[in-house]
Amino acid sequence: MIHSTNPYTGEKIYSFQPLTAEEVSEKIAHSNEVFKDWKQTTFQERAKLMMNAADVLEKRKKEYGKVISEEMGKPIGQSISEIEKCAWVCKFYAKNAANFLASEEIKTDAEESFVSYEPLGVLLAVMPWNFPFWQVFRFAAPGLMAGNAAVLKHASSVMQSANNIQKVFEEAGFPKGLFQNLVIGSDKVEAIIENEIIKAVTLTGSEPAGSSVAGLAAKKIKKAVLELGGNNAFIVLDDADLEKAVEVGVNARYQNTGQSCIAAKRLLLQEGIAEEYLEKYIDKVKQLKSGDPLVSDTYIGVLASEKLAKDLEKQVNESVKMGAKILVGGKRDKAYFEPTVITNISEEMPVFKEETFGPVIAVQTFKDLDEAIEISNNSKFGLGVSLFTEDIEMAKKVAPRFNEGAVFVNEMVKSDPRLPFGGVKSSGFGRELSSFGIKEFTNIKTVYIK
Structure with a gap:
């Protein structure tokens, strides 16, 4: 059966x-x-x-x-x-x-x-x-x-x-x-x-x-x-509208309890705004209501199975053993996994190089746009990337440098009937x-x- x-x-x-x-x-x-x-x-x-x-x-x-x-x-x-x-x-x-x-x-x-x-x-x-x-x-x-x-x-x-x-x-x-x-x-x-x-x-x-x-x-x-699969980067430059970037960034990672191929799984922050952005971001994450999926104001439900939650827990725990630091969340209860933010990331950690299919985001900082693009492209996946900046002309110029199926500027990656959807690489x-x-x-x- x-x-x-x-x-x-x-x-x-x-x-x-x-x-x-x-x-x-x-x-x-x-x-x-x-x-x-x-x-x-x-x-x-x-x-x-x-x-x-x-x-x-x-x-x-x-x-x-x-x-x-x-x-x-x-x-x-x-x-x-x-x-x-x-x-x-x-x-x-x-x-x-x-x-x-x-x-x-x-x-x-x-x-x-x-x-x-x-x-x-x-x-x-x-x-x-x-x-x-x-x-x-x-x-x-x-x-x-x-x-x-x-x-x-x-x-x-x-x-x-x-x-x-x-x-x-x-x-x-x-x-x-x-x-x-x-x-x-x-x-x-x-x-x-x-x-x-x-x-x-x-x-x-x-x-x-x-x-x-x-x-x-x-x-x-x-x-x-x-x-x-996807391992999308969500890149925030120091000229970005931080309030908007925080609001969109939280939704981009945690909607559907993080179970989306196009979710923002790697949060890349320019050094000048990293501390302020992360403070605002974590505050928003803490406000997300977890609970019964059938209750109307629940935002974080459970993962689709306990096995999926255990797989995610393993990725997080292995990354922590390699030096990652959990800023919020990190705990599992059966099929439920807390909304989690992890920092101090290296590119060999599971939470960076693997697809995390649940409410976990890995945070890194970068000095300039060139470094951000390099980090973003350092993935076997190529589904999409989000770039937050007020310099739209610059964003248009650098869009071809991302090895992705989609580049979204000042918005989360999403599927839309009017636009082609798909990826490259794995x-x-x-x-x-x-x-x-x-x-x-x-x-x-x-x-x-x-």
Whole structure:
């Protein structure tokens, strides 16, 4: 059986009978049959249903948000916001998919030549638990609008949320079988990728999971898009608006109890403002309310499992043994981990070189911008970086020096349907969202007429 366990109470709350290999194959075959008709629909027809999906999400946001909080411990207000963001991405692609995928005329020596964007077929999405709805919808909304079908292998710990996502599309009026949640464990993924019906794979998750899935897809010459881990730096220069940088910096690290690939995990402070900034920052951290994820004013819930909290505890303890100093927090109680600030960091410590997936931030100081960029780039990850400064022209000039998928100036790194999202280095490849994301899973076809 597959179980969902409430990490706050330790109670098993949902149980699911896994599909057999034969049942999985039947569902994939069904998706393929539905796809054959779906790809013939117009963008207008698809958009109407996608707007319906947005309406369902908004209507049921409290219901679905509660399940998210129960399954993985996200504070309820943040869970509801996640559902609202999914409605946004549905509306965005309903309104823009036709323009994004319109044929593009290219002038050549031909009488007529153009590029068209055609759906690939049935796509496999392998998704994580930390944003159970958003990670799926930022793939599914563009994928379905492009004319594809999709099957989902979600994290076993959030299987009720996965079932709810399927219900959203069915209630919105999409053909049954166009989007299907597969109630399976990770051991079934290889066979699904090998299935000839599956045309491409997208994964959001850990570096090992991404490497495994991409390798399996490559063996079958199938495209993969990977959104993996991050170790984002949050850089504050001495000319920054400190009040704003503190407020944004705390949210950038501690929202979703720190369980985000794009969270600010390394806080880099210019020496001239380091002491003042850190004093203000720690004061804000101490004010964060921890508690029951289902209570409306809780900001810090629990990690998604006790194992994750123990892993984080190990990273912190090993770093302390190497000389790091805990300024606030550092203690664990089952799946709960205190909001933590650590300083006296060296670049060999786990809290610097590894991804810390929880409410822990490592603090370093730097003399000048060149040193800050060097420290920021000293990571195997490359998902995003935040730079706080009042010198916008300077920020534009140095943006290309960051080896990242995104540079955010005076703001935390975040995903936005209007902007491409993805990383470089060990943070993965390919892009989600915007016009770039919807084209990832299309056949970009050249048509030449002479």
